[in-house]
Structure formats: structure tokens, C-alpha cells
Amino acid sequence: IRTQTPLRLGLAGGGTDINLYCDKYTGYVLNATISLYIHCTLIEREDGKIIFDSPDTNSYSEYESKEFLGNDGKLDIFKSIYNRIVKDFTKKPLSFSLHTYSDVPSGSGLGGSSTLVVGVIKAFAEWLNLPLGEYEIAKLAYEIEREDLGIVGGAQDQYAATFGGFNFMEFYDNKRVIVNPLRIKNWIASELEARTVLYFTNITREAKDIEEHKKGKLGDEKSLEAMHAIKQDAIKMKEALFKADFDTLAQILGKSWQSKKIISEIVSNDELERIYHLAMQNGAYSGKT
Template identity: 50%
Template sequence: MIYRSKAPLRIGLAGGGTDVSPYSDLYGGAILNATISLYARAAIEPLDNGQVIFDAEDRGEQLTYPASMQLPIDGQLDILKGVANRVMKEYCQQPLSFRLTTFVDAPAGSGLGTSSTLVVAVLGAFVEWLKLPLGEYDIAQLAYGIEREDLQQAGGKQDQYAATFGGVNFMEFYDNRVIVNPLRIKDKYLYELENNLLLYYTSTSRLSSSIISEQQKNVSEKKDASIDAMHHLKEQAVMMKEALLRGEIHKIGEILDYGFQHKKQMAKGISNQQLDNLYEAARQAGASGGKISGAGGGGFMIFYCPGNTRFKVANTLKAHGGHLKRYHFTHHGLHTWSL
């Protein structure tokens, strides 16, 4: 028997960073994101040989350990081991023997929530195998706990919930509480958004934890510029929600630009000269706005191209050494099955 799962990556459209503690705990955060047709995938094959095998196909890495209640967290595929450790500790109380195979459709550090989505996908495979009684909120919260508490990885809360629930969601973040509000957006508005929103990989990656750690430090030290920037980003999430629900798609680029200018005030390293040059080149070619996906510093960028400007913008971006990534918006989150 093989137990499989897949969870979608996401594009953050507005409010990015306001889901990170301590800002969300103190002021409440708001984010609007949408899942896309790029996935993290996981498959579990139970074994009877007393071994645990991790096979990260996209990274070309394989590790083998004796079955144990506590697999070593040592910098090698820690996300996979972290999920297995938590599942065995909370739901099994005994070592498990299995092969876990994973694949993610985008590179780590690309800004599409790859790490958190992988955690959700791996959890989903364990839920399918062990028939764990976990709902969507349970899975998302458990994924958050594994990353932020067990593995001590800096980051926010949106990615785990986006991957689990799927679709276009307006999410609210408070101290110990998350509310996922699915948005019922007319198909024609989503089609137009998908047509006009280019997803561009800069061919660079970044370590999001260092940027996020500085953002957290700025809030803890009550630095007004950083906190005010996050207030504006929370406002941006509401602006984006209203524009999408009302079909005011022509405002999307302007709203993205509003957020991008404020996001750069949250912490150093969110943008740099290369990314600013890319952004300006896209604007000159016809894009009305855009942003860096995720924490910033590299990875994917998105650009809103009104009318038929997407073709000129695409050609301009290709000349800068990166590449465009095809995608579609998805309506579903985590899927699990077995055969």
C-alpha cells in the first residue's frame, strides 16, 4: 500500500508579514493569498525492515536511519524528520518503519511557501496512513507547531493554512487564533487576474529566516517605521479583498505597488538593487504593480499587467535572466489518497 498526498503552493497577494509573531499577537494580522497549480507531494510506503528512508527526489537527497522515536535533527532533511518525530510522539508512542518520498514543484527559498507546504503534505500522508482524526485547522496548526516550535524555524502562519485549505482566502491572525475566510470571487474576475498576473522566477533564492528574524526584532523593539509598514500591509489586504470581490481588477496593480513600497520598510534585505531594477523594468514595460513573493530577498516576483501588456512585460523580464512560470489558481487544498 502507498499513501499519497499533495498540497498546493501559494501566491501571497496582500498583507505579507502581518502573520508573523509578535506583530500578529499584538495588533492582529491580515493576509490575502491564493493557491496555485504547483505542489508539494509526499508518499509513504510502510516497511517491515526496521528502517526509515527519506527520499527527497527534487533535491537528490536520500537518508536512511534505524526506526526510532526520535530521529536526529541535524540539518539534513529536518522538515521530514520533524514531522515524523511529532507524529510518532503524539499519535503512535512507538517507532515506525517506512519510506517517505517527497517532491516540491518549486525550489526552497523561492517565496511560494515551499517549506510549510511540504510539512502539510507530509502530515497529510501520515494522516492517510494512520487514519488520524485531524481536520483542516488541526493539520494547519500542527504544521505550524512543527516548524516554529519543534524545529525553531522563523516564519509566519499563512503558508500552513493556505496549503491545507486551498483557494483564495482572506486570513486573519490573532494571538493563538487563525480565521480562514474563503472568498467567493466570480470566475471571470479570477480568469482576468490569472491572465494578467505574471509569476517570474528571478533565478535566485534567499534564506527567509534572517529577514523574518529582523522583522520580529523590529516589532519587539517597537521600531515605528517597521510597525507602521505592517499596519499599511494589513490595510492592503482589506483593499485587495474588496477589489477582488467587487471585480475592480484594474486596481490590483496599484494595490500591489502600495504594498511593495511599504513592505520594503519592514526589514533590511526584503529588496535589493537587482530586484528594484527588475521591478522598474517591468513597470516601464507596462506592469502597473507587483511584489516579491514571500519574505523577500529573491525567489519569485509577481507583476500585474493590465490590458495586453503581459507580452511586452514578459519579454522584458526574460531579458533579465530569470524565467516565467506557468500556473493556474486552484480551488482545493491538501488532498490525500491511498492505493
């Protein structure tokens, strides 16, 4: 069984999907998946073994099949997915090989870890014929990553990877999420793609570190105002996208980036600022990391 799950670009509203904010104020996020993927291959075994293989991270682990695999720092994300599949669905051990590969390095800022979880869940769902729709897959992925593993972050990545395409997402309290797929005309999507340059800085970071820092700043009035502004930017950018108003879209993108730096100064550094200003000096209308 093979799955290919898309990574995403966060266009506007990122950060308003974390519980600390959306439980109280409601969050809005606009994102779009791209043609870069997490690839997953799941192969049933009959020898009572479980094999996890991630060649792009040089990670390989082999275990005897049992109902629960304890975390030991080696591919814990795979073990946590397996544990939930057994606990919630099969109620018995499974034997299989799981091979994954990412088109981009870990920590690239494209929602890779959440996309990985979604891709693996989809493979299990296909293999075991599990009764999981898009919302159920995304919710389970969120619970595994945020609750079982304790990784701090929001929920947009799981839903983006599951639904795909352009989406406007609403985040409410009690983990309630509404995904609104956007019917963007083909020529608008093509023009946006033609106007967009995705540049890899060779700087990778753990998203959880940034999210932890954001959480600590949300009690600050200036940071909270910036979060409110980012949420409104998601609404405004959606309207600009429908109208193919790319100049306004670029302005909103740049404005949101400045707001994001108010909430957490660690989202940027001297090298990222140098790259940003170099792009602006050479014809870019806007940008963000």
C-alpha cells in the same frame, strides 16, 4: 499514499501573521494557492527502516526505525514531523519510505517549506487514519516548523497549503486563526490569472532570514506604521478582488511592496529592483517579490 499540496501567492497582509505583531494588533492576510505543488509519496515498509528521499534537493537519509530521530542537519524537517506523529498519535515507531518533490526550487518565496510539512502530515494522516481536520493539520504544521524546529516565520503558509484556494485569514493572539475561504467568481479568478505573470528571478533566499530581520525592526515606529498599512491593504484588496477592480488591486499590490521594503530592506536588492522597473517599463501595472 500520495499527496499533492499547493504553493501559494501572498497577495496582501504578509508579515502581519507573525506572533510579534498579531498577538498585539491582530493580523490580516489575503492569499491564493496556485497550480504548483509539493508532491509527497509515503510507502509503508516491513523491514524496520525509515527512508527520507528528496531528489530535487539531492537529499537521502536512511535510519533504523525508533520512536525519536535526533536532528543532525540532514532532512531535519522530516524527522521533526515523524517525531510529532509518534509522540502525539502512534506512541510507537513506524517503518516507511517518504519521497518528496517540489515543482519550484527551495527559497522561491511561495511558502515551500510549510507546504512540504503540510503535505507530509496529510500523508501520515491518511496512512494512519488520524483525526485531523484542516485547522488541526495547519496548527500542527505551524508548531513543528516554528516551535519544534525553531524556524522564524508566520502562519499564513501552513493554513494556505491546508485549505487551498483564495483565503482571507485573521490572526489573533494565542495562535488563534480564522480562515475565511473566498467565493471568487470563476471569471474573476481567470481574469486575475491572465493578468498575472509569475517570474523566477533565479534568486533564492531563506524566508527565516527575512523574518528575523522584520522582527528586529518592529520596535521602530516607521516599521510598525508600515505593518499597519499592510494589514489594511489586505482588507482593501479583498474588496477590490470581489468587485473585479483590477486597477485598484494593482495599486494596492504596489503600495504594499513599498511598505514591505520599509519594514525590511533585505527583501529587495539591486537586481530585483532592476527586474521590477524593467517590468514596469514594459506594461506591468504593479509587482512585488
